[in-house]
Amino acid sequence: MGLCVNVVKKLKGFSLDVKWKIEDELAVLFGFSGSGKSLTLQIIAGLVKPDNGLIGINETVFFDSSHKIDRVPQERSLGYVFQDLALFPHMTVRQNILFGSKGLGEDEKKRRYRELTEAFYVDGLVDKRPSEISGGQRQRVAFARALMRRPDVLLLDEPFSALDTPLRIEMRSFLGDLRRTFPVPIVLVTHDAVEAASLADRIIVYSDGAVIQSGSVTDVFCSPSDERVRRLLHGQENFLANLCEKDPSKPK
Amino acid sequence: MDSSVLFSLRLSLQVALTSTALIVLVGVPVAYFLARKDFPGKEAVDIILTLPLVLPPTVTGYYLIVAFGRNGFVGKYLYDWFDWSIMFTWYAAVIASFVVALPLMIKTGRAALENVDKNLVNAAYTLGHSEWETALKVTLPLAKRGIIAGIVLSFARALGEFGATLMLAGNIPGRTDTMPLAIYSLSASGDKEQAAGMVVLLTVVAALFLYLANRYSRRIF
Numbered sequence: 001m002g003l004c005v006n007v008v009k010k011l012k013g014f015s016l017d018v019k020w021k022i023e024d025e026l027a028v029l030f031g032f033s034g035s036g037k038s039l040t041l042q043i044i045a046g047l048v049k050p051d052n053g054l055i056g057i058n059e060t061v062f063f064d065s066s067h068k069i070d071r072v073p074q075e076r077s078l079g080y081v082f083q084d085l086a087l088f089p090h091m092t093v094r095q096n097i098l099f100g101s102k103g104l105g106e107d108e109k110k111r112r113y114r115e116l117t118e119a120f121y122v123d124g125l126v127d128k129r130p131s132e133i134s135g136g137q138r139q140r141v142a143f144a145r146a147l148m149r150r151p152d153v154l155l156l157d158e159p160f161s162a163l164d165t166p167l168r169i170e171m172r173s174f175l176g177d178l179r180r181t182f183p184v185p186i187v188l189v190t191h192d193a194v195e196a197a198s199l200a201d202r203i204i205v206y207s208d209g210a211v212i213q214s215g216s217v218t219d220v221f222c223s224p225s226d227e228r229v230r231r232l233l234h235g236q237e238n239f240l241a242n243l244c245e246k247d248p249s250k251p252k
Numbered sequence: 253m254d255s256s257v258l259f260s261l262r263l264s265l266q267v268a269l270t271s272t273a274l275i276v277l278v279g280v281p282v283a284y285f286l287a288r289k290d291f292p293g294k295e296a297v298d299i300i301l302t303l304p305l306v307l308p309p310t311v312t313g314y315y316l317i318v319a320f321g322r323n324g325f326v327g328k329y330l331y332d333w334f335d336w337s338i339m340f341t342w343y344a345a346v347i348a349s350f351v352v353a354l355p356l357m358i359k360t361g362r363a364a365l366e367n368v369d370k371n372l373v374n375a376a377y378t379l380g381h382s383e384w385e386t387a388l389k390v391t392l393p394l395a396k397r398g399i400i401a402g403i404v405l406s407f408a409r410a411l412g413e414f415g416a417t418l419m420l421a422g423n424i425p426g427r428t429d430t431m432p433l434a435i436y437s438l439s440a441s442g443d444k445e446q447a448a449g450m451v452v453l454l455t456v457v458a459a460l461f462l463y464l465a466n467r468y469s470r471r472i473f
Contacts, residue, residue: 047374073377086375090393099389102380149380 364398
């Protein structure tokens with residue numbers, strides 16, 4: 001069960017070689033820009049083809065180079081929220097969300113649409129274009145659209161990086177609520193330690209296209225495995241002191 | 253207005269509209285493939301289809317005769333099978349306008365399609381939409397203005413086509429003399445007044461179309 005990723009991809013001047021597995025939880029891919037986090041999401045979604053490896057979720061295989069299985073993105077049950085959200089500028093909010101309902105029956109489509117627009121507080125702006133609503137609202141529309149088809153996993157590529165701090169905090173708590181209402185495993189990419197700590201069940205630390213440490217928030221943040229992980233946490237000393245003090249099982 | 257002037261006006265519109273329709277049918281898919289696909293010889297295709305934009309129209313016309321003339325590699329079969337040649341008919345004028353104006357559609361369309369954010373296309377794929385659906389519902393609508401600008405420019409160019417048309421369709425009064433050809437005949441025979449009328453008309457129409465093309469290509473969402 002869960003999402004299993006084991007892939008190798010060589011690009012010009014960069015190579016990705018990662019292996020990890022998560023259960024029904026929120027996993028954070030944490031690392032500097034250019035460490036291969038977003039590339040991993042694109043590979044899971046089928047937008048970039050790995051050189052070889054295996055990607056599977058629950059009993060479904062998305063990609064398996066040894067059996068020549070490579071499902072097209074359309075056949076992979078996942079919701080993808082892009083860094084720039086990728087809302088269609090020529091469609092209204094309603095059209096954007098319904099664009100995510102491909103393959104649902106009419107009744108199911110209506111029910112799901114009502115459920116999501118209400119849960120995400122966007123039911124008042126469904127006739128507006130993305131350019132006419134606020135950043136936080138756009139964010140919620142993108143989430144609603146990604147969840148329409150009841151995906152098996154939600155991929156979030158730094159979805160909050162463009163927001164200012166108060167809104168980021170609001171969106172984080174919103175993401176917490178979302179998991180209670182719509183339980184789905186989530187892979188979140190971020191380079192923000194506070195964001196990672198406040199959301200993650202599991203943290204997977206990336207560096208130069210490889211996984212260098214993985215575990216719970218306190219495992220990783222309170223006992224960094226080496227200098228590279230410590231460098232990622234640089235500047236967050238106060239926050240870490242607080243975090244690690246609260247957890248008596250992990251002495252500093 | 254003289255009946256021969258009216259004929260030229262009507263023929264010009266007929267030729268320009270027909271060739272523009274063909275340009276849309278051929279040019280939009282070609283622009284899409286050039287913008288979105290990688291295949292060997294892609295730039296060669298672009299160059300060959302764009303050449304008529306920079307070649308002297310007589311050179312384009314020469315190639316068209318090589319293809320469609322009675323001994324041409326296409327024209328030969330038309331003549332053998334149907335005892336008919338496309339040369340010196342209004343169809344020839346359509347072919348000439350089509351080939352000369354097509355690059356404007358391809359260039360403008362390709363640029364507009366390449367400008368469509370790749371992430372939006374990827375988002376449509378991850379939401380379960382096939383490439384065909386994505387092209388119709390996302391890529392083409394987002395490139396709409398550029399494509400319309402390309403259509404407008406192609407139409408204006410087709411309306412003003414002279415050199416290749418002269419080579420392939422000739423300048424036969426009452427049959428293939430579109431406005432640019434009629435202007436040539438009229439001014440050669442000293443009928444300045446009739447020529448001036450058509451010159452002004454063509455200039456105004458061309459200016460109007462350039463205005464439309466600018467308007468469409470600049471306005472964005």
